[in-house]
Amino acid sequence: MKKTTNKKAFDAALSMLGYRSYSETEIRTKLRRKGYEEEKIAEAIDRLIQYGYLNDRVLGDEVFEAIKNKGIYGDAYIHRKLAQRGLSSDRHLSRGEEETAARRILEAKIRVSPEAAGNPKRLAGFLVRRGFPVYLIMDILTDYTACEENEPW
Incomplete structure (x- = not known):
């Protein structure tokens, strides 16, 4: 697993949404494939939902x-x-x-x-x-x- 900050997982997820809309499941799957930890993924998804991007x-x-x-x-x-x-x-x-x-x-x-x-x-x-x-x-x-x-x- 990548040792990354929450910001990096959030930025990666946000950049994906720049191309097309993704579901929470799709974002979670893509971030897993990129090696992000589950905790970081959950935090990034929560922020995306909070900001209205997801x-x-x-x-x-x-x-x-x-x-x-x-x-x-x-x-x-x-x-x-x-x-x-x-x-x-x-x-x-x-x-x-x-x-x-x-x-x-x-x-x-x-x-x-x-x-x-x-x-x-x-x-x-x-x-x-x-x-x-x-x-x-x-x-x-x-x-x-x-x-x-x-x-x-």
């Missing part, structure tokens, strides 16, 4: 909104990505938002890979990996296969 609640909501705005992921995917960064959010996509996103990316998938149109299993897998709920996928694929000409709805 706020996991706000960051979680910002990341949720950023991923949501891409319009290509379901609620489960978004919350999985938040958890990977040590974040959470009380926000969730509505059924309508998820359905709109799922239909949009399904249409795009079929335009790019027309051979996928005849394979509902493949389409379902694609949507599952994007974090859409199974009940919604089943509804959308039922609607899709019910179309006589298999054109996007």
